Amino acid sequence: MPDEAPAKIPTAKLPTEGNGNGIVLLEVQGLKKSFGPKQVLRGVDLSVTRGEVVTILGPNGCGKSTFLRCLNLLEQYQDGVVKLKGEVVSRGRPEGYHSSRVECAEAEHLRRRVGMVFQRFNLFPHMTVLKNVMLGPRQVLGKSPQDAYAIAERMLNKVGLWEKHPCDPLTLSGGQQQRVAIARALSMNPDVMLFDEATSALDPVMTQEVFRVVRELAAEGMTMLLVTHDMDFARDISDRTVFMEGGIVAAVGTPEYIFDQRPVPGIQKFLQRG
Numbered sequence: 001m002p003d004e005a006p007a008k009i010p011t012a013k014l015p016t017e018g019n020g021n022g023i024v025l026l027e028v029q030g031l032k033k034s035f036g037p038k039q040v041l042r043g044v045d046l047s048v049t050r051g052e053v054v055t056i057l058g059p060n061g062c063g064k065s066t067f068l069r070c071l072n073l074l075e076q077y078q079d080g081v082v083k084l085k086g087e088v089v090s091r092g093r094p095e096g097y098h099s100s101r102v103e104c105a106e107a108e109h110l111r112r113r114v115g116m117v118f119q120r121f122n123l124f125p126h127m128t129v130l131k132n133v134m135l136g137p138r139q140v141l142g143k144s145p146q147d148a149y150a151i152a153e154r155m156l157n158k159v160g161l162w163e164k165h166p167c168d169p170l171t172l173s174g175g176q177q178q179r180v181a182i183a184r185a186l187s188m189n190p191d192v193m194l195f196d197e198a199t200s201a202l203d204p205v206m207t208q209e210v211f212r213v214v215r216e217l218a219a220e221g222m223t224m225l226l227v228t229h230d231m232d233f234a235r236d237i238s239d240r241t242v243f244m245e246g247g248i249v250a251a252v253g254t255p256e257y258i259f260d261q262r263p264v265p266g267i268q269k270f271l272q273r274g
Ligand SMILES: Nc1ncnc2c1ncn2[C@@H]1O[C@H](COP(=O)(O)OP(=O)(O)OP(=O)(O)O)[C@@H](O)[C@H]1O
Pocket: 035, 040, 058, 059, 060, 061, 062, 063, 064, 065, 066, 067
């Protein structure tokens, strides 16, 4: 497989720079990632402005989850650079590279700034909903119990679940658990939120509950990158849509550009797959 991304990526002229003021919040340049001999990301470039909602679409196995996981260093990548607010927050390292203590601390710091919500909610079952959300502010941000409680109360109210704060997570529905997971990610006051198919384990009613929360976050100006297989939602919520294929950004533009003009053949195929 060739190492280089195509020279020119179909990109719509943007009528909007997002909801924000056009300031680039997240910038990814030439990100490459391999698992052993298998190159999964072949040079991903993407800029996201403050307040922008970007959805990422693409066929199974094209590297969407891997891309998000690289952004908050759940996966180390081999080449390229990621910037937040113009500051380099991570860069590619050769395979087998052992991070220094300082680099590990920097990675930890980065993860606070990039919130992530997964398909599976990964709440701690032995802790109440409240404790799940207080944990990050307490242990990672070093907040006092009172401050962590106040943060958790605010975030659980935001996702409409404060009344569930004394409950065990497993007594909640899947949609409710996912909203707690969103509250938990928000409790770290991240610069950007990443969602990896956050609703694909949910039924349609619970999916709508979660989408409502995501829409509210978008209205509040949260910068978000969302991988989703829900095309209606993607079309509705996106400022821009990215189509990934073969480990690169194959096309990027407004949802109308991607869904209606279908600038690369892969999109046509992807959207027809039913
Ligand atoms: N830990 C791993 N070790 C080896 N290969 C992996 C690993 N994680 C992902 N891959 C491979 O990387 C490729 C991209 O996977 P990834 O999960 O990022 O795709 P995706 O676009 O999120 O797919 P889907 O739509 O099915 O979620 C796949 O071929 C997958 O098998």
